[in-house]
Amino acid sequence: MSNYSFAEHAHRFAVWAAGRAYSRSGGDGGGYSVPYAQRMLEAAGMRDINTPEDLPCKEGIDAxxxxxxxxxxxxRPATYEHHKTGKNETFRCTYGRAQKLVNVYLKSKLVCGGYHDDERVERLHPPIDRKLLIGLSAFCEVVADQDEYAEFRKNLLDAQVLGDSWVIFTHxxxxxxxxxxxxLQQGKPLWAVEEHWLP
Known part of the structure; x- marks a missing residue:
């Protein structure tokens, strides 16, 4: 009799989704693969997050x-084996890469796992990537003359000054x-900002 549980099933899917998303946009080191993603996510204790009860209160979500x-x-490992040359090379995992892993994992397991209306899950961060950044910039232009979006426009401009490539984001x-x-969300679920994600 198999001991394969739904929790294991959800974990494997979330690892795969996060690993594939994190591997997009090469460069900045390497080793961006699902097996390395799994190794890091599991070492970080992500497997143990299965329901909103495994999260802190909504005020503690950011931390x-x-x-x-x-x-x-x-x-992250110190090195990875290059799949073409077989040589060990320096493994890099920037804050931007790591946020993609964490946020896609949590999105897969909790946001899309039926808990989207829990107040803690509503505070989870959306995965930030190029397509979301492009979508936010486009929306910013659309609402350029609307006062209700003035704070959003200012905050987005401040962020863009710091950088616009998610793979090298700092904290x-x-x-x-x-x-x-x-x-922009003004109290609405943060996951819902992905309406601006451009496929």
Missing amino acids: FIHERIEAVRAA STYEAYIKAIKS
Whole structure:
């Protein structure tokens, strides 16, 4: 009799989704593959997050996500074996890469796992990537003359000054974009900002 549980099933899917998303846009080192993503996510304790009860209160979500991102980064190997040359090369996992892993994992397991209306899940951060950044910029232009979006426009501009490539985001750049997203959502679920994600 198999001991394969639904929790394991959900974990494997979330690892695959996060690993594939994190591997997009090469460069900045390497080793961006699902097996390395799994290694880092599991070392960071992500497997143990199965329901909203495994999250802190909604006020603690930002700190929790930062801790998970840093735990993923701390779990990165020193080197990876290049799939073509077979040589060991330096493995890099920027804050931007790690946020993609953590946020896609949580999106797959919790946001899309039927808990989207829980107040803690509503505070989870959307995965930030190129397509979301392009969508936010486009929306900013559309509402350029609308006063109700003035704070969002200012916050997005402040974030863009810090950088616009998610793969090399630092903690401060990431936080600046999260601030802009929060000012746009105005209390609505943060996951819903992905209406501006351009496929």
